[in-house]
Structure formats: C-alpha cells, structure tokens
Amino acid sequence: MSELQDALQEYLAIRHGLGFELRGLASGLRNFVAFLNRAGVAHITTELALRWATQPAQARPATWADRLGMVRRFAVWRRGSDPRTEVPPEGLLPHRYRRTAPYLYTDQEIEQLLVAAARLPSTKGLRARTYVTLFGLLAVSGMRINEALGLDRADVDLVAGILTIRRTKFGKSRLVPLHASTTAALQRYADTRDRTLRAVATRAFFISERGTRITDCIARYTFAQ
Missing domain, CATH: 1.10.443.10 (Intergrase catalytic core)
Known part of the structure; x- marks a missing residue:
C-alpha cells in the first residue's frame, strides 16, 4: 500500500468518526488514488485531479465539479502532512446546480x-x-x-x-x-x-x-x- 493510500485510509477514518457518510466519497477517492498510482505520481497535483475529475467525458459538468470537490477537500487535509500536495483552486470547474423540478401527482x-x-x-x-x-x-x-x-x-x-x-x-x-x-x-x-x-x-x-x-x-x- 502506498503512502497516499495510507493517508486516504486515515482521512476516511476521520471523516467517518465525525459522522460523515463515506459510501460515494470512499469509492471515489480510492479510484482517484489508484489513478495517481497508475500515473506514477505519489502526491496530488491539480493537473491530475482535473484530468480525473472530468472523467467520463460524457458526464454532466455538475458531476465533474463534485468529483473535483471531493479531491480538493482531501488535498486540503493532505497538505498538512505533505507540502508537495497541490490544492485545486475553487471554481476550477464552475457549474450552476439546477434542481430537477419535482413532479406532483394528482x-x-x-x-x-x-x-x-x-x-x-x-x-x-x-x-x-x-x-x-x-x-x-x-x-x-x-x-x-x-x-x-x-x-x-x-x-x-x-x-x-x-x-x-x-x-x-x-x-x-x-x-x-x-x-x-x-x-x-x-x-x-x-x-x-x-x-x-x-x-x-x-x-x-x-x-x-x-x-x-x-x-x-x-x-x-x-x-x-
């Protein structure tokens, strides 16, 4: 297990201890760390975070922004122990969330x-x-x-x-x-x-x-x- 994978496990344990749901977060960040490992990179970079977040190409911009957001929050935490960590800037993938209007049955x-x-x-x-x-x-x-x-x-x-x-x-x-x-x-x-x-x-x-x-x-x- 890589150092970044160890850090992710610690991060998820802290989030879980604070009462946050981990279902989508855990799978998403594990996928991201695996993506970094395949690229041969041992720390978070804005370039790779952006490349990972915008997959798949046919996904909605809101999905891309959500994916980048979870990486950004992890990066903010990780930077405290690894100064090489790059934190993706806020608004890098801007989007306007539009809630689907509910259908009211008669x-x-x-x-x-x-x-x-x-x-x-x-x-x-x-x-x-x-x-x-x-x-x-x-x-x-x-x-x-x-x-x-x-x-x-x-x-x-x-x-x-x-x-x-x-x-x-x-x-x-x-x-x-x-x-x-x-x-x-x-x-x-x-x-x-x-x-x-x-x-x-x-x-x-x-x-x-x-x-x-x-x-x-x-x-x-x-x-x-």
Missing part, C-alpha cells in the same frame, strides 16, 4: 397507481398489499422511499400512530405523526404480512414475499412497471 394519478399496485402478480398474495401500502404511505406522509423501506417494525407505533424515521438524509432521526386512516392501513398490512409469513428473520416493516427487506432498486423498478 389525486387521480395516485388512485390509479394504487389500483395498478393492487393488480401486481403475487404468489402469496403479499406483494400487491405491500406496494399498495408502501405507495399509499409515501403519498400521504411525504417520506422518501428509502426512509419508508428503512422502517423496522419497532419504528412503527400503531398504538400512538407515530413513525420513527432513522438514518435520514442528514443522519438524524425524526417522528412522523400519522392520520388514523393511515395507521389503520398500516395495521391491516401488518396483519396480512404476519399471517402470510409467520417466521422471518428481518426486522423490516415492509418485506418481500421471500421474507426480506425490500430494496430501493426493487421498489423503484416495481413503481416503474
């Missing part, structure tokens, strides 16, 4: 979605009920899909009518109060789930017919159907 479209979900093929009768309840919960609560799928059974208080959302976008938890009709719908789903699959290892509230937590990818694929 009541009629939501109703059509739930009707379609109720018709999903299901060997045990649970799949359709799962997605009707899941999509219905998203529609009335404003939760993100990963928040709903991340719910454990202990997070769903059907007596008080409150959901506990953990591992939110900013790493905090919050409580979501439910309307009585939503609580009743979740209770009906829980009853159906427990009758259909009596012994499962997962703690997830929403589960597949195999008794596993539903993944974000599968949920989005099902929605697209």
